Amino acid sequence: MSVIPVLGAFAGSAKLLPLPGEAADATAGGKDYFKELGIRTFINAAGTYTFMTGSLMRDEVMSAINYASKEFVLLDELEDKVGQRIATLLRCEYATVTSGAAAAMTLGAAGVLTGMDEKKVAQLPFLEGTGMKTEVIIQKEHDIAYAHALKNTGLRIVYVTGREELEKAISDKTALMYFLNANNFEGKVQVEEFLKIAQAHSIPTMIDCAADVPPVENLFKYTAMGYDLVCFSGGKGIRGPQSAGLLLGRKKYIEAARLSAPPRGNTIGRGLKVNKEEILGMLVALETYLAIDHAKEWKMWEAQIKLISDAVKTVAGVETEVVVPPVANHIPTLHISWDPKKVPATAADIRQKLRSGNPSIEVADGANQHTFNVTTWMLVPGQEKIVATQLKKVLAEMALSPTHG
Numbered sequence: 001m002s003v004i005p006v007l008g009a010f011a012g013s014a015k016l017l018p019l020p021g022e023a024a025d026a027t028a029g030g031k032d033y034f035k036e037l038g039i040r041t042f043i044n045a046a047g048t049y050t051f052m053t054g055s056l057m058r059d060e061v062m063s064a065i066n067y068a069s070k071e072f073v074l075l076d077e078l079e080d081k082v083g084q085r086i087a088t089l090l091r092c093e094y095a096t097v098t099s100g101a102a103a104a105m106t107l108g109a110a111g112v113l114t115g116m117d118e119k120k121v122a123q124l125p126f127l128e129g130t131g132m133k134t135e136v137i138i139q140k141e142h143d144i145a146y147a148h149a150l151k152n153t154g155l156r157i158v159y160v161t162g163r164e165e166l167e168k169a170i171s172d173k174t175a176l177m178y179f180l181n182a183n184n185f186e187g188k189v190q191v192e193e194f195l196k197i198a199q200a201h202s203i204p205t206m207i208d209c210a211a212d213v214p215p216v217e218n219l220f221k222y223t224a225m226g227y228d229l230v231c232f233s234g235g236k237g238i239r240g241p242q243s244a245g246l247l248l249g250r251k252k253y254i255e256a257a258r259l260s261a262p263p264r265g266n267t268i269g270r271g272l273k274v275n276k277e278e279i280l281g282m283l284v285a286l287e288t289y290l291a292i293d294h295a296k297e298w299k300m301w302e303a304q305i306k307l308i309s310d311a312v313k314t315v316a317g318v319e320t321e322v323v324v325p326p327v328a329n330h331i332p333t334l335h336i337s338w339d340p341k342k343v344p345a346t347a348a349d350i351r352q353k354l355r356s357g358n359p360s361i362e363v364a365d366g367a368n369q370h371t372f373n374v375t376t377w378m379l380v381p382g383q384e385k386i387v388a389t390q391l392k393k394v395l396a397e398m399a400l401s402p403t404h405g
């Protein structure tokens with residue numbers, strides 16, 4: 001019950017939950033759908049996880065989605081014009097809106113394989129005997145579940161480690177070289193060297209930057225560097241629709257990729273549809289994201305993290321550290337850990353308590369069972385105070401000695 005006064009304190013101030021799609025707005029419209037269905041909603045202090053439904057769309061995006069829902073257009077014309085507009089905004093050759101970064105990977109790889117040959121488009125994912133190339137090269141250190149999106153085209157993954165193995169693996173079967181930007185520093189060959197090797201052998205390149213904004217510059221950086229295809233998620237840091245993403249880069253590959261995309265039916269991409277609302281929503285999310293004051297947003301995240309850190313550190317035995325991951329999810333991240341002798345609880349215990357609290361709160365996995373991580377970029381401003389209060393309360397309840405703050 002002790003959380004109620006905190007909520008009460010907020011109810012009086014500016015609107016606590018100002019974003020569309022939230023329970024507060026839904027209730028105002030007369031129906032609280034999630035509540036009626038018995039679905040738990042929660043404060044997301046974890047991050048842009050697909051299983052937690054990613055991110056919240058800004059008002060501008062929802063306006064565009066509502067606008068688009070009232071008109072018919074031709075899907076190809078919409079993709080053409082939106083693609084051109086995105087390419088202008090991001091200063092790259094061409095772009096298309098896909099149903100996510102994984103779809104951008106599948107369609108981009110398909111475009112590289114088929115070119116503008118519609119017969120080949122229909123042959124995917126069966127490459128043998130078609131004259132199409134059959135292999136994609138990936139560094140072992142860049143092995144990630146999402147690479148399955150490349151296998152959907154029929155491509156076989158050839159894993160290599162180090163420059164020598166990489167160069168040896170390149171053959172006349174090599175269709176593509178894929179780079180996972182998040183693991184740049186884990187791989188033996190880093191982002192520019194990888195590109196140079198590919199270019200020296202005239203192999204098309206793809207870079208997976210799904211979770212790599214912020215910083216906003218990354219939307220421009222890798223096409224400018226020379227990667228042929230660059231894949232971003234729409235529903236992570238950009239806060240577009242969760243089922244949207246961007247494929248950026250060379251026009252010849254992206255035009256070819258479109259041949260495997262809806263509305264065309266005899267394709268591997270027919271299931272990767274993006275509706276007109278989300279295509280327009282993705283464009284508007286991108287425009288809105290490009291226009292925001294990124295330095296100011298960063299300062300806000302730092303202040304929110306400090307508030308939460310200061311609160312939980314008042315519990316004896318609790319320690320915190322602020323870490324900024326170098327590439328993907330590059331945002332201030334609070335690692336909260338505790339001495340199990342002073343706070344005899346596992347992260348699973350504490351997360352269960354946070355989850356079942358009111359309001360329910362989700363945090364992210366930590367490195368071991370006596371730590372978890374918190375980010376604030378998916379919070380609605382104001383929620384950091386609730387998170388700080390609740391985290392402190394739950395940790396203090398688990399602690400052996402009383403708090404000293």
Ligand SMILES: *Cc1c(COP(=O)(O)O)cnc(C)c1O
Pocket residue numbers: 050099100101102103144146182208209210211232233234235244245328
């Ligand atoms: C999230 C993610 C994907 C998948 O992105 P979607 O937009 O959900 O399809 C692919 N690769 C990496 C590295 C990711 O983080």
